[in-house]
Amino acid sequence: MLIQLSILARPVIYQIFKGDRFTDPIDGKSYRKFLPYGYGKQRENALSPGTLSLERHRQMWLYLKNETDFFSKNIKVLHIAPEQEFLRRFKKMKNLDYTSADLYSPIVDVKADILDLPFEDASFDVIICNHVLEHIVDDRKAMSELYRVMRKDGWGIVQVPMKNSLAETYEDFSITDPKERQKHFGQYDHVRWYGMDYFDRLKSVGFEVDINYYSQNFSENDQKRFALQKNEILPIIRKL
The missing domain is CATH 3.40.50.150 (Vaccinia Virus protein VP39)
Incomplete structure (x- = not known):
């Protein structure tokens, strides 16, 4: 269910984060920022909003x-x-x-x-x-x-x-x-x-x-x- 929800939400997420600072080579799309990620201390700009890579x-x-x-x-x-x-x-x-x-x-x-x-x-x-x-x-x-x-x-x-x-x-x-x-x-x-x-x-x-x-x-x-x-x-x- 979570996977399906994430797929449905991707068009909205892309509109929120689209830009030209970062590019996800998996989907070829560019974003103004990636999301932070990590257990404990989080890494900035680690998680792609589109592919979750x-x-x-x-x-x-x-x-x-x-x-x-x-x-x-x-x-x-x-x-x-x-x-x-x-x-x-x-x-x-x-x-x-x-x-x-x-x-x-x-x-x-x-x-x-x-x-x-x-x-x-x-x-x-x-x-x-x-x-x-x-x-x-x-x-x-x-x-x-x-x-x-x-x-x-x-x-x-x-x-x-x-x-x-x-x-x-x-x-x-x-x-x-x-x-x-x-x-x-x-x-x-x-x-x-x-x-x-x-x-x-x-x-x-x-x-x-x-x-x-x-x-x-x-x-x-x-x-x-x-x-x-x-x-x-x-x-x-x-x-x-």
Whole structure:
């Protein structure tokens, strides 16, 4: 219901926020401002009024458009816990054999536990799994499932909340109270803050990993225009 209401409200929202200071590359529309967003301290101009995209979503979209054949090649895609704007757009793309999956969401194609995916080995060319693993205690098991269902020469994007200043991931599974989890891990339902050893975890199950600061490919003016975070990492995985 909330998703449908947000879609219906978009024409009104656009009229309120339209301008020329910011551009959302996902819908191509320009706005005078974006909305603040964040748990605790909020980031200014983070949330696009049109697509409800955040910095990480816009960075991923730009990467897919500029650096891959995602929008033109016939490929089989698995999208875990899909963002609503991506789900809506990807399902319309005729070149994609697109499957969305989640354990709880009512809008996905398949109800699935990332720890035990109901797909055969080597089923997908591309896997997108953003801001999921920080919720999973046995994240290596989840990573190994993603590796299992990815085809050889396949690739994917697996974003997580990270602190680039942390060499090692901070996790403590004895912390179960939602308020304490928000205090320690940034959100009430997270079980860790990932550090730079996140990429070692991905490598440990077999993936090749590209630690890609894709936003830095753009000029400072374009970083501001698209409202990107300069030091946000786009983790790209490959199965060779």
